[in-house]
Amino acid sequence: MITLTNVSKRYGTKKALDHVNLELTPGKLIGLVGENGSGKSTTLKLIAGLNHPTNGEVRVNGEKVTRKIADSVSYLSELDEYYRFFTVKRSIEFQSSQFKDFDKEKAYEILKFMKLDPNDKLKHLSKGNRGRLKIVLSLARNVPVILMDEPFSGLDPMVRNSIVKGLISFIDLEKQLVLITTHEIREVENILDEVVAIKAGSIIGHHNVEELREQKQMGIVDWMTEVYE
Amino acid sequence: MADIFHSSQPIYQQLAERMKKQIIRGELAPGDKLPSVRETGIEVSVNPNTVQRTYRELESMHIVESRRGQGTFVTEDEGVLESIREEMKTELMTTFFQGMHEMGYTNEEIERGLIDFLNEKGEQKG
Incomplete structure (x- = not known):
C-alpha cells in the first residue's frame, strides 16, 4: 500500500508536485501517465525514498518513507546506470549483493525468458537488451512494491512487447504492487489495472481501467485526451 | 497481439467472448482444462487480474467450472x-x-x- 498525503515538492522555485493525495493498493499494476515534466518521475522518486517531499507525507505499507525503504521497494530508473564493463552475470551478482531479497534463481529465469546471454558485457549490449536487463534486475526482487520509470522509453516494438510479456509472467499480483510511468499508453492499455493521470504536478484522475471501458466506453487514450483538455 | 482487443470495451468481456467461441468451435473440448490464468495472460498480453475476471465470468455462466486445487475446466454439460x-x-x-x-x-x-x-x-x- 502506498499513500501520499498532501505531498508537495519544489525544486527551488519550481513546483514539481502540488498537494498530491494518492492511495495505491497492492495486487495491482498501475500506470502513472502524463506529459513530460508533469511530475511522474518525481512521484516515483519520492516513493522510492530517493527524494524528500517539501511538504506532506509519503508512506509505504504504513512506514514513513526514508532511504531505508529500498528494502521493500524495487526502483527501476529511466537512466542506464549499471557498470558498462560488467557482464550480464556480474550485474546479477552485484544486484544480489546489494539486496537481501534478490532472487537469483528468478533472475536467471527472467534472463532466459528475455533471451539474454549471461556472458555478454553490458557495453556490447544493444539498447533493447540493456532495457531487458533492467527489467530482469528489477523484477527479480521479492518486494511488495516495484516502481518502473519509463521502462519502454526509446525501445523498439519487439523489445516493448517482450517487456510486457515479462511483466505478465513474473510479477506476483497476489502480493506485489507495480507502479509504472510511461508515454507508451498503447503498450500498457491491456495490462494496467488502474491509471493515474498527472498534469503540472497535480493528480487529475485515477481510475480502474476496466471500469472506464464499462461505464464510459473509453480506453486509456480516450480518457487521457478527455481529462487533459 | 495487443490489437485483438478494442481498447474502449472491457477486456474481460472481449476475452470471454473469444474463449466462448473457442469452446463452441470445439478447440477447447468439454472436460478440457483451461490454461492457467497467467498462461492465458501471456498468450493474449493481458493482465492476469483481467483473465481471472474472465474465468469468473465464464464460471458464472456455467461454461467452465473451477475445481479446487486443479484448475478450471470446460463444462461437460452439453x-x-x-x-x-x-x-x-x-x-x-x-x-x-x-x-x-x-x-x-x-x-x-x-x-x-x-x-x-x-x-x-x-x-x-x-
Whole structure:
C-alpha cells in the first residue's frame, strides 16, 4: 500500500508536485501517465525514498518513507546506470549483493525468458537488451512494491512487447504492487489495472481501467485526451 | 497481439467472448482444462487480474467450472454448451437483421439474399 498525503515538492522555485493525495493498493499494476515534466518521475522518486517531499507525507505499507525503504521497494530508473564493463552475470551478482531479497534463481529465469546471454558485457549490449536487463534486475526482487520509470522509453516494438510479456509472467499480483510511468499508453492499455493521470504536478484522475471501458466506453487514450483538455 | 482487443470495451468481456467461441468451435473440448490464468495472460498480453475476471465470468455462466486445487475446466454439460451456441447465433443474427432493416431491406429480400449468398459461397468458411 502506498499513500501520499498532501505531498508537495519544489525544486527551488519550481513546483514539481502540488498537494498530491494518492492511495495505491497492492495486487495491482498501475500506470502513472502524463506529459513530460508533469511530475511522474518525481512521484516515483519520492516513493522510492530517493527524494524528500517539501511538504506532506509519503508512506509505504504504513512506514514513513526514508532511504531505508529500498528494502521493500524495487526502483527501476529511466537512466542506464549499471557498470558498462560488467557482464550480464556480474550485474546479477552485484544486484544480489546489494539486496537481501534478490532472487537469483528468478533472475536467471527472467534472463532466459528475455533471451539474454549471461556472458555478454553490458557495453556490447544493444539498447533493447540493456532495457531487458533492467527489467530482469528489477523484477527479480521479492518486494511488495516495484516502481518502473519509463521502462519502454526509446525501445523498439519487439523489445516493448517482450517487456510486457515479462511483466505478465513474473510479477506476483497476489502480493506485489507495480507502479509504472510511461508515454507508451498503447503498450500498457491491456495490462494496467488502474491509471493515474498527472498534469503540472497535480493528480487529475485515477481510475480502474476496466471500469472506464464499462461505464464510459473509453480506453486509456480516450480518457487521457478527455481529462487533459 | 495487443490489437485483438478494442481498447474502449472491457477486456474481460472481449476475452470471454473469444474463449466462448473457442469452446463452441470445439478447440477447447468439454472436460478440457483451461490454461492457467497467467498462461492465458501471456498468450493474449493481458493482465492476469483481467483473465481471472474472465474465468469468473465464464464460471458464472456455467461454461467452465473451477475445481479446487486443479484448475478450471470446460463444462461437460452439453446442454449448457448448446444453449450458449444458440445464444451467440441469436446475438449475431439480431445485429445482422437490424443492419439490413436499417437499410430498408424486407424480410423476403433478406431471405433471397441469404440463399444466393450461401449458394455462391457454398460451405467455404470465412
